[in-house]
Amino acid sequence: MIAELGHFALILALLTAVIQGSLPMLGAARGRADWMAVAQPAAILQVVLVALSFAALTYVYVVSDFTVINVVENSHSAKPMLYKVTGVWGNHEGSMLLWILILALFGSMVALFGGNLPPSLKARVLGVQAWIGIGFLLFTLLTSNPFLRVFPAPPDGRDLNPLLQDPGLAFHPPLLYAGYVGFSMAFSFAIAALIEGKLDAAWARWVRPWTLLAWAFLTAGIALGSWWAYYELGWGGWWFWDPVENVSFMPWLLGTALLHSAIVVEKRDALKVWTVLLAILTFSLSLMGTFIVRSGLLTSVHAFATDPERGFFILVLLLITIGGSLLLFALRAPVLKPGGLFSPISREGGMVINNLFLAAACATVFLGTLYPLFLEAVNGSKVSVGPPFFNATFVPLMVPLIFLMALGPLMPWKRADLAGVFSRLKLAGLGAVIAAGITLYLEQGGPILAVAAMGLVGWLFVASLVEWSDRIKLFRAPLGDSWRRARNLPRSAHGMTLAHAGMAVAAAGMIGASVWNLEEVRNLQPGESMEVAGYSYRLDGVEQLEGPNYLADRASLTVTRDGEEIAVLTPEKRLYPVQNMPTTEAGIHTTWVSDLYAVIGDSDGRGGWTVRIFHEPLVPWIWLGSLLMVLGGFVSLSDRRLRIGAPNRQAKAKAAPEPESGPGGHPAAAE
Amino acid sequence: MxxxxxxxxxxxxxxxxxxxxAALVLAAxxxxxxxxxxPSQLIAEPPPLDRGIRLGGLVEEGTVxxxxxxxxxxxxxxxLSESVAVAYTGILPDLFREGQGVVTTGNLQSDGTFAAREVLAKHDENYMPREVVDALKASGQWHDGEGGHSEGMTQ
Structure with missing residues (x-):
């Protein structure tokens, strides 16, 4: 009964979306205010219906209703409650429903808080949102209905893939989807602006917070997924350039570009056409991210099971959305008036360079990810593009980007003086030398490129702080004065500093993890130990335990350094009997400078166990840096000027670029 | 300006x-x-020893x-028509079993064996790597439903 209600609510949501996608659009074209007004209640009704449907699916999971196929295939009565709930989106059908729910939530927020949007723009934005909704609702109802029944009902379910029964992965999909779907807002606004033929600073004021929100969620989602792969797969790696990772990374790269170019639209009324294109491309890549792995087009190390019948629907959906919006762009973009002028050496120029590098980096990832597909279509040969390709293309593009990232925030709008910028970066230069020096000392030489890379990261980190401390006159004015200045500084300035510094921290982690990690495999008898990177790992023993729905061999390894006990690691090898599937749980101890990481393999049958130890320098910094970036995103979002739904009414009237002169004669930086 | x-x-x-x-991409x-x-292709046309190869198929029963x-x-x-000996050092993936589909990455050696630096078995035990399915089909050894590929997780 409940499942049928959920199904019914979903069908009603589709009908609502059809109304929301047609009447307000027509109303906006004909200037009928009453038709446009339909959009708002429709969007709210939409979210209520989808939420009902989602609640129904959650309910059948919680009570383990094994008359529903989806529950049978992805749940089990002995599964812990947390994973019963997260199992709702741990499968294809449920995750589509989650996608639609988030989309409807975003739409309802425009409906509720968009009171100060021009009525025609609001109607069109909600209309475009509804179009996206129609595509997804049709897809779900026609090919991926989660509410189908099975008769006779089996006594118990087949359980959720044990790899997904993990707190890290439980919240990875919702975050990732909130990011993907968040970019639909920028997309809807871009399409609406193209139809409208008008794009001004008020538009950018709306697009920016949504993009920022989506970006922060996507950053968190990617980081969480990477963290999960790190501790759950037991391979000691945190990023594999696997297609499924790449497709989530591409929208992140373009979304980061969009985040920056939207600032230029808002502040300087320039780069409008480019920003619209970025918004379209970012969301297109998000759609690909949702679909391409599931459609079975690409084999992936951790793909869900695939179904070619869905693939066709997906391809048509992608073609209509991406092709249609690009066609609209080609036809309507010339209508948008070009905006303010700027010199190549200026804040705007910096943003252009930022955008070029991010777009180029995205293009290399795109090529590397889709090239095998392309080649197979052309001559049938099967190749795979592995990490070496991405290391040779993506990484070199990041080097100039990180170098220039230090300069951008120090440059004023319109025209900047490069010599002045560099003179303010003396301290950052010193930071670079110190970071390289420390690396050189600790690693006794180390690969020279890696030492230089650490220097580059030090440069960015200090430069991010320099810009911030200049603005609050840290150590140049009394501390109380600096504190007052810091409190008056726009939140977005703090946010930018956090995000840029976070990028530096994360980059340091990535360099450290890829250059200086050590790996050693040994067969140990209980009592024996092995030495890795100055730490000694002693296998104390292996015991068998029983979890709620699994059996495990848990090893106990005592880690000592110079005779002093550091930690006890307890890596496990689990067997989930329902799916007859073994999984690995790594034992990790972090010193915050490096991770001590242990995995156990098989017993040799004579009391010995295969033990694999990884020494992972700086890996914790990757998560720390990502956290700083996400935090930066949310701090920026809390900026009064950016508060969702409250764009500056005055600025809306006219797209007047604000005069910029910051404290202390420095041009106001950091937006 | x-x-x-x-x-x-x-x-x-x-x-x-x-x-x-673009230059970086082309070079890489x-x-x-x-x-x-x-395995059949590897034996029919041995590639240069320095070429990176992904060798896919089933782990032959009784050979581990x-x-x-x-x-x-x-x-x-x-x-199921030809087979190649593979040598690997390290911990095998959790799902590595005899009869199970695997993809190994590495190089062919001059003695005709294959040195793997990575062994992948898929995470879902119902799932067969697509490339392996194609390889089995090519050697005429694929029977529908054998891998349980399209049942299991999907409807």
Missing amino acids: TRKHRRLYILVAALLVFGGA LDENLDHFRS QRSEDGLSVVFRVTD
């Missing part, structure tokens, strides 16, 4: 960045591709031999 100048500047910058990226594509081969210390393993990968 006129509009024309600015456009020119952006164009030049874009050409430089994208041209550089040449060297860093792993080509997929089935572990070394004394349990760290190295030798097994045969088969597409």
Whole structure:
């Protein structure tokens, strides 16, 4: 009964979306205010219906209703409650429903808080949102209905893939989807602006917070997924350039570009056409991210099971959305008036360079990810593009980007003086030398490129702080004065500093993890130990335990350094009997400078166990840096000027670029 | 700074960045591709020894031999018409089993064996790597439903 209600609510949501996608659009074209007004209640009704449907699916999971196929295939009565709930989106059908729910939530927020949007723009934005909704609702109802029944009902379910029964992965999909779907807002606004033929600073004021929100969620989602792969797969790696990772990374790269170019639209009324294109491309890549792995087009190390019948629907959906919006762009973009002028050496120029590098980096990832597909279509040969390709293309593009990232925030709008910028970066230069020096000392030489890379990261980190401390006159004015200045500084300035510094921290982690990690495999008898990177790992023993729905061999390894006990690691090898599937749980101890990481393999049958130890320098910094970036995103979002739904009414009237002169004669930086 | 100048500047910058990226891609594509081969293909046309190869197929029943210390393993990968001996050192993936589909990445050795630096078994036990399915089909050994590929997780 409940499942049928959920199904019914979903069908009603589709009908609502059809109304929301047609009447307000027509109303906006004909200037009928009453038709446009339909959009708002429709969007709210939409979210209520989808939420009902989602609640129904959650309910059948919680009570383990094994008359529903989806529950049978992805749940089990002995599964812990947390994973019963997260199992709702741990499968294809449920995750589509989650996608639609988030989309409807975003739409309802425009409906509720968009009171100060021009009525025609609001109607069109909600209309475009509804179009996206129609595509997804049709897809779900026609090919991926989660509410189908099975008769006779089996006594118990087949359980959720044990790899997904993990707190890290439980919240990875919702975050990732909130990011993907968040970019639909920028997309809807871009399409609406193209139809409208008008794009001004008020538009950018709306697009920016949504993009920022989506970006922060996507950053968190990617980081969480990477963290999960790190501790759950037991391979000691945190990023594999696997297609499924790449497709989530591409929208992140373009979304980061969009985040920056939207600032230029808002502040300087320039780069409008480019920003619209970025918004379209970012969301297109998000759609690909949702679909391409599931459609079975690409084999992936951790793909869900695939179904070619869905693939066709997906391809048509992608073609209509991406092709249609690009066609609209080609036809309507010339209508948008070009905006303010700027010199190549200026804040705007910096943003252009930022955008070029991010777009180029995205293009290399795109090529590397889709090239095998392309080649197979052309001559049938099967190749795979592995990490070496991405290391040779993506990484070199990041080097100039990180170098220039230090300069951008120090440059004023319109025209900047490069010599002045560099003179303010003396301290950052010193930071670079110190970071390289420390690396050189600790690693006794180390690969020279890696030492230089650490220097580059030090440069960015200090430069991010320099810009911030200049603005609050840290150590140049009394501390109380600096504190007052810091409190008056726009939140977005703090946010930018956090995000840029976070990028530096994360980059340091990535360099450290890829250059200086050590790996050693040994067969140990209980009592024996092995030495890795100055730490000694002693296998104390292996015991068998029983979890709620699994059996495990848990090893106990005592880690000592110079005779002093550091930690006890307890890596496990689990067997989930329902799916007859073994999984690995790594034992990790972090010193915050490096991770001590242990995995156990098989017993040799004579009391010995295969033990694999990884020494992972700086890996914790990757998560720390990502956290700083996400935090930066949310701090920026809390900026009064950016508060969702409250764009500056005055600025809306006219797209007047604000005069910029910051404290202390420095041009106001950091937006 | 006129509009024309600015456009020119952006164009030049874009050409430089994208041209550089394209050059990097072209250079990298040449060297860093792993080509997929089935055992039959590997035997019929041995590739150059330095070429990265992904060898896919089933782990032949009864061929898995572990070394004394349990760290190295030798097994045969088969597409049910030909098979190739594979040597690997390290911990095998959780789902590595005889009869199970695997994809191993590495190089062919001069003695005709295959040195793997990575062994992948898929995470879902119902799931068969698509390339392996194709290889089995090519060798005429694929029977529908054998891998349980399209049942299981999907409806």
